[in-house]
Amino acid sequence: MTLDEARAILPLFADGELDPARAAELEALLAASPDLRAELQRWRSLRRCVGRIVNGAPVPATLGPAVRERLGHATRRRRKRILRLVTTLTAAAAVVALGVTFWPTPTHASTPLVAADDFANVYLRCGVTMRHRGIMVPLDDPDAARRALDQREPFRVLVPNLASLGYKLDGVCGCFHAGKVRAIHVFYRKDGPTPVVISFFSVDQRVRLAGAESCPRCAMKNTSYQVAEYRKIVVCKWDEQAHSYAVCSEMPADQLRHLADEVQLALARPMIFALAHPEH
Numbered sequence: 001m002t003l004d005e006a007r008a009i010l011p012l013f014a015d016g017e018l019d020p021a022r023a024a025e026l027e028a029l030l031a032a033s034p035d036l037r038a039e040l041q042r043w044r045s046l047r048r049c050v051g052r053i054v055n056g057a058p059v060p061a062t063l064g065p066a067v068r069e070r071l072g073h074a075t076r077r078r079r080k081r082i083l084r085l086v087t088t089l090t091a092a093a094a095v096v097a098l099g100v101t102f103w104p105t106p107t108h109a110s111t112p113l114v115a116a117d118d119f120a121n122v123y124l125r126c127g128v129t130m131r132h133r134g135i136m137v138p139l140d141d142p143d144a145a146r147r148a149l150d151q152r153e154p155f156r157v158l159v160p161n162l163a164s165l166g167y168k169l170d171g172v173c174g175c176f177h178a179g180k181v182r183a184i185h186v187f188y189r190k191d192g193p194t195p196v197v198i199s200f201f202s203v204d205q206r207v208r209l210a211g212a213e214s215c216p217r218c219a220m221k222n223t224s225y226q227v228a229e230y231r232k233i234v235v236c237k238w239d240e241q242a243h244s245y246a247v248c249s250e251m252p253a254d255q256l257r258h259l260a261d262e263v264q265l266a267l268a269r270p271m272i273f274a275l276a277h278p279e280h
């Protein structure tokens, strides 16, 4: 395990979500690196801080015991969700997240349903075939692309840097429309004998994936994925607070879920960097 790999999984370690083998490997690195130990300390402090904010929500004394009990459960669930969110947020967005802890979660019935083919068609049309650039952003620099998109879109658009997986940022477009649902589509390409294209979507709200199977836990995190297929093109969707995100490609479902894990780790990295070099 390199130091960078260790940094990428520190938040999971701080949450106690790492498998024993990797935890042991990380502990060996922690023992040897005071910097890494300091970074872990910052993660733990941040988590305690978020936990205090969430658990500090006062429950009115006039509520009956049954309601108070249910609110307690909801708060514990929400705490877990928020701790997970902190892992994946970018540095700037994380500060906002602390302020919107009590963002209401949409009810199931009001969450729009989006079909796998809505994602798959954009993947085919924009990612594989046309490779057009619907929005002008710096394509060679994921961080600059993220900043440019955040400024022009009314919702948070993430642009993971997948260079470590061999994927080059290839284009960004705003073609995705399904009813009232919009998403920004970022697509990547890995060159080779059989080029691989993957699409990543930041959706402007939470959506449900029609006909999807739920995969309750994946290998890396406690993220709950919904997976659906359209003509061998697989879509893997997850939620973070008020938004949904999805990856889409023509590859076996378990391979795409693994890719989704990697995308989330890639999204977590800027946060770790920011914690290691606080600006405030």
Ligand SMILES: [Zn+2]
Pocket: 125, 126, 132, 134, 172, 173, 174, 175, 176, 185
């Ligand atoms: Zn497009």
